Amino acid sequence: xxxxxxxSGLQVPTAWYxxxxxLPDYVPHEKRPPTDPGTEADGPARLVxxxxxxxxxxxxxRERHIPIPDEVLEQYxxxxxxxxxxxxxxxxxxxxxxxxYYKYEGASPSGSHKxxxxxxxxxxYSRAGIQELATGTGAGQWGTALAMACxxxxxxxxxxxxxxxxxxxxQRRAMxxxxxxxVVPSPSTLTRSGRKVLAGAPDSPGSLSIAGxxxxxxxxxxxxxxxxxxxxxxxxxxxxxxxxxxxxxxxRRLGEFPDTVIAAIGAxxxxxxxxxxxxxxxxxxxxxxxxxxxxxxxxxxLTRGRYMWDHHDATGSMPMSKMYSLGHDFVPPAIHxxxxxYHGAAPIVSWxxxxxxxxxxxxxxxxxxxxxxxxxRTEHIIPAxxxxxxxxxxxxxxxxxxxxxxxxxxxxxxxxHGLMDLGAYQQYLDGTLPPDEEFDDLVVDPADPxxxxxxxxxxxx
Amino acid sequence: xxxxxVSARVKxxxxxxxxxxxxxxxxxxxxxxxxxxxxxDSLRLLxxxxxxxxxxxxxxxxxxxxxxELTDVGSVVALVSTQLGQARRHxxxxxxx
Numbered sequence: 001x002x003x004x005x006x007x008s009g010l011q012v013p014t015a016w017y018x019x020x021x022x023l024p025d026y027v028p029h030e031k032r033p034p035t036d037p038g039t040e041a042d043g044p045a046r047l048v049x050x051x052x053x054x055x056x057x058x059x060x061x062r063e064r065h066i067p068i069p070d071e072v073l074e075q076y077x078x079x080x081x082x083x084x085x086x087x088x089x090x091x092x093x094x095x096x097x098x099x100x101y102y103k104y105e106g107a108s109p110s111g112s113h114k115x116x117x118x119x120x121x122x123x124x125y126s127r128a129g130i131q132e133l134a135t136g137t138g139a140g141q142w143g144t145a146l147a148m149a150c151x152x153x154x155x156x157x158x159x160x161x162x163x164x165x166x167x168x169x170x171q172r173r174a175m176x177x178x179x180x181x182x183v184v185p186s187p188s189t190l191t192r193s194g195r196k197v198l199a200g201a202p203d204s205p206g207s208l209s210i211a212g213x214x215x216x217x218x219x220x221x222x223x224x225x226x227x228x229x230x231x232x233x234x235x236x237x238x239x240x241x242x243x244x245x246x247x248x249x250x251x252r253r254l255g256e257f258p259d260t261v262i263a264a265i266g267a268x269x270x271x272x273x274x275x276x277x278x279x280x281x282x283x284x285x286x287x288x289x290x291x292x293x294x295x296x297x298x299x300x301x302l303t304r305g306r307y308m309w310d311h312h313d314a315t316g317s318m319p320m321s322k323m324y325s326l327g328h329d330f331v332p333p334a335i336h337x338x339x340x341x342y343h344g345a346a347p348i349v350s351w352x353x354x355x356x357x358x359x360x361x362x363x364x365x366x367x368x369x370x371x372x373x374x375x376x377r378t379e380h381i382i383p384a385x386x387x388x389x390x391x392x393x394x395x396x397x398x399x400x401x402x403x404x405x406x407x408x409x410x411x412x413x414x415x416x417h418g419l420m421d422l423g424a425y426q427q428y429l430d431g432t433l434p435p436d437e438e439f440d441d442l443v444v445d446p447a448d449p450x451x452x453x454x455x456x457x458x459x460x461x
Numbered sequence: 462x463x464x465x466x467v468s469a470r471v472k473x474x475x476x477x478x479x480x481x482x483x484x485x486x487x488x489x490x491x492x493x494x495x496x497x498x499x500x501x502d503s504l505r506l507l508x509x510x511x512x513x514x515x516x517x518x519x520x521x522x523x524x525x526x527x528x529x530e531l532t533d534v535g536s537v538v539a540l541v542s543t544q545l546g547q548a549r550r551h552x553x554x555x556x557x558x
Contacts, residue, residue, distance in 0.1 A: 032502045047506050047531040052523040056507040128523035
């Protein structure tokens with residue numbers, strides 16, 4: 001037997017886990033830039049909250065557990081708990097004494113972990129009287145999830161998809177449109193910020209931060225419309241913690257506990273979803289678990305970025321956060337892991353990295369696809385390129401276990417399947433992916449747009 | 462609890478939470494939330510509303526916030542007053558129902 005399915009008989013968590021209750025110090029929250037008091041120059045004349053108040057409460061709460069509404073729980077129960085599987089064939093191929101487990105979020109209807117927050121947000125926005133959600137998406141996993149969630153709660157959905165991913169993954173667009181969403185390539189001429197980008201760079205491949213700017217300006221045009229973010233915000237990380245809570249219980253049933261938890265990072269929701277509950281468990285049980293976030297060399301915000309106040313989007317329409325960033329105007333090379341092409345890391349994840357409560361690794365695209373292929377040929381699941389970053393890191397950890405002979409337990413997030421990424425895998429097989437060496441020369445020099453020692457570090461608690 | 466009391470308490474919370482550096486009495490109902498004196502933005506508005514929830518021990522409805530015409534100090538007072546009125550009616554209905 002190559003795998004052990006641990007989902008049977010397991011209940012879906014009834015509350016999200018809030019790591020802010022357990023971190024040893026205050027994590028700076030969002031703020032407006034000092035030069036922008038929120039005038040109507042870039043936004044609507046009246047004050048229009050982008051978040052439902054309930055979601056804002058969640059994002060600043062210090063309660064350890066926040067109940068999941070019944071309506072969201074009913075949706076989760078359609079596919080959760082997701083399986084936690086042991087990759088025995090992969091272990092044998094790697095000739096490692098390590099036990100390698102993975103939490104498979106590709107089992108969700110949208111094919112990735114993103115649906116966990118999309119459903120929660122669509123529920124809260126619909127309850128607040130909002131009729132349409134707009135968003136930006138990279139590879140399309142968040143856009144697909146939001147399209148599906150909007151469908152579930154009766155909302156219209158407009159997705160601004162990063163242009164290079166829009167071109168690379170036409171099936172993603174079809175999937176979102178099939179679910180009733182409108183899909184627009186970004187940068188787009190539909191909004192002022194998109195036109196501005198195109199004027200300077202007509203062939204811009206786009207980025208998640210540009211798509212975010214375009215999406216939020218589009219949302220401003222209608223009072224019944226809002227922008228829903230899917231990666232860096234505190235509440236998004238919170239909603240994803242159903243993943244890790246299930247995994248903690250599944251590992252417990254197996255009588256194992258991970259020495260290392262590994263997940264790919266775009267902004268941090270996938271990493272947080274799996275890792276945060278293990279942080280809690282390690283604290284409670286007095287254990288040490290290494291938490292590792294894996295990013296592309298083409299977008300190395302944790303390994304080469306700076307910890308600073310920066311915007312979440314390209315034009316600075318969104319509030320600023322204290323985070324590891326490559327600069328909000330950084331446009332990464334058009335790698336296939338579109339979900340990881342984000343310039344910054346989530347504020348909570350950034351703070352934990354700054355405090356050395358976790359670590360980060362970066363890999364090139366070819367070595368990541370090689371890892372994904374190895375996993376597919378041993379475990380027979382084709383991982384999304386984003387998830388393959390975690391797998392690449394697992395290979396290194398497994399090799400280390402072989403070298404030291406230490407019986408290590410490794411858990412990683414298989415955050416999505418790669419069935420929408422077959423074109424990219426074909427390029428890898430054909431040998432037409434660009435060499436990884438080009439990312440070594442990547443120019444990364446983020447300018448600090450605000451004083452890093454700003455008194456707002458103390459923030460609104 | 463009368464309107465004047467609610468208004469004064471809302472303004473006191475606004476002064477404290479937003480660190481306005483002015484006397485509460487100087488906060489006129491007609492002062493624009495975007496004005497240089499208040500400089501409120503949508504993010505700080507949410508922070509203010511959670512502080513008002515604590516002050517009045519109530520929970521402000523998401524839909525009421527999203528649909529409110531929040532332009533000046535008086536509109537924030539009106540939002541809170543309406544929410545408190547609804548909470549009182551619900552409590553009364555529950556008591557008699």
